[in-house]
Amino acid sequence: xxxxxxxxxxxxxxxxxxxxxxxxxxxxxxxxxxxxxxxxxxxxxxxxxxxxxxxxxxxxxxxxxxxxxxxxxxxxxxxxxxxxxxxxxxxxxxxxxxxxxxxxxxxxxxxxxxxxxxxxxxxxxxxxxxxxxxxxxxxxxxxxxxxxxxxxxxxxxxxxxxxxxxxxxxxxxxxxxxxxxxxxxxxxxxxxxxxxxxxxxxxxxxxxxxxxxxxxxxxxxxxxxxxxxxxxxxxxxxxxxxxxxxxxxxxxxxxxxxxxxxxxxxxxxxxxxxxxxxxxxxxxxxxxx
Numbered sequence: 001x002x003x004x005x006x007x008x009x010x011x012x013x014x015x016x017x018x019x020x021x022x023x024x025x026x027x028x029x030x031x032x033x034x035x036x037x038x039x040x041x042x043x044x045x046x047x048x049x050x051x052x053x054x055x056x057x058x059x060x061x062x063x064x065x066x067x068x069x070x071x072x073x074x075x076x077x078x079x080x081x082x083x084x085x086x087x088x089x090x091x092x093x094x095x096x097x098x099x100x101x102x103x104x105x106x107x108x109x110x111x112x113x114x115x116x117x118x119x120x121x122x123x124x125x126x127x128x129x130x131x132x133x134x135x136x137x138x139x140x141x142x143x144x145x146x147x148x149x150x151x152x153x154x155x156x157x158x159x160x161x162x163x164x165x166x167x168x169x170x171x172x173x174x175x176x177x178x179x180x181x182x183x184x185x186x187x188x189x190x191x192x193x194x195x196x197x198x199x200x201x202x203x204x205x206x207x208x209x210x211x212x213x214x215x216x217x218x219x220x221x222x223x224x225x226x227x228x229x230x231x232x233x234x235x236x237x238x239x240x241x242x243x244x245x246x247x248x249x250x251x252x253x254x255x256x257x258x259x260x261x262x263x264x265x266x267x268x269x270x271x272x273x274x275x276x277x278x279x280x281x282x283x284x285x286x287x288x289x
Contacts, residue, residue, distance in 0.1 A: 014115055023119060030073075030123050034130050037069060038062060042133075059137035064233050066134075067148050070127060071155065071225060075188050077120055078156055079180035082163025084173035085112045086274065091173060105275040109164060109267060117160045124152050147232060147252070151225045158259045159184055165266040168273045191224040202244050213246040222254040 045058045086109075089095040098108065128149075134140050162183050166176040198217040221227040221241075228251055231238040242248065 014118065027123055027126055031127060031130065034066060034070065034127055038066060038130060038133055041065060059134050060140055060233070063131070063134045063140045063144075064229075066127075066130065067229055067233075068226065070124065071152065071229065072188070074120065074124070074152055074155055075159065075184050078117070078159040079163050079177060079184050081116045081120060082113065082160040083167050083177040083180040085116055085164060086167040086270075087171060087173040087176050088167075090171055099275055105271045109168075109271050109274060113160050113164050113267070116163075117156050120156055121153070124149070124156075144232060148229065151228060151255075154256065154259050155225050158263045159187075161263040161266040161270075164270050168270040187223050188226060191220050192226055195221045195224065195227055199241070199244050203240075213244065215245050215247050217241070218245040218247045218251065218254065221251055222258045225255065228252060228255050 041058075041062045045062075086095070089098060103111075131145060159180075163176070163180045166179045167173070170176040170179065195217045198214070198220065202212040202214050202217070218241075231241060231251055241251070
């Protein structure tokens with residue numbers, strides 16, 4: 001099973017990526033930025049507090065800031081790591097050599113995606129000790145922490161699948177990267193703007209003046225992990241969201257289903273595009289006979 005997913009070339013990429021000094025330097029600066037944000041937040045809260053104490057509700061706010069900052073970094077970094085994994089091989093004229101090996105298209109796509117996301121996953125997991133500061137002051141449950149990192153993981157896989165899809169279908173790496181960043185920006189900002197606009201429109205009743213119930217914001221918000229985090233952190237916002245949409249089903253379930261279906265579909269399309277079935281020409285067999 002391992003040999004079907006990781007070929008010797010990708011095994012070498014794993015070793016070179018994780019043994020590189022630049023990789024560990026990148027992790028250091030990533031954690032340093034998150035740590036400075038947490039320490040600066042604690043400093044500001046204790047400085048302007050009447051008693052100079054850091055309360056549990058402040059700890060929740062700090063956790064929200066770290067969660068949103070890290071999710072934004074995931075949306076920024078993932079397209080850059082995955083949007084060129086196939087197109088760069090094509091530009092270097094090494095894709096044909098890779099296709100002549102015994103590795104199947106599924107093995108190539110899945111291994112490339114796994115190797116590209118492995119470094120980002122290491123960065124995200126290395127930030128776990130920073131969240132111990134939050135648990136030190138209280139106010140956050142372990143369930144919320146696991147849910148947040150689950151959103152991180154599913155977002156990375158989906159964005160990575162989008163990057164692989166564009167990298168397979170588009171020959172130029174720069175064009176594939178622009179398209180991937182465009183889709184990521186729509187998922188992060190576009191769907192949020194549309195969701196907030198629809199909620200505002202429906203809450204005021206549109207042209208009729210009375211409140212309206214419409215599930216449209218729910219189906220738009222399914223694509224946005226930032227909205228899902230906001231619903232988890234703010235129960236009042238979640239109640240208002242359910243009142244407007246009329247959907248009692250948790251948004252988390254819709255988010256998981258939509259992202260899993262999207263990831264699987266894009267990976268399958270990438271596999272079929274990488275090595276399309278070559279149909280023999282009509283009459284070729286007769287001529288040979």
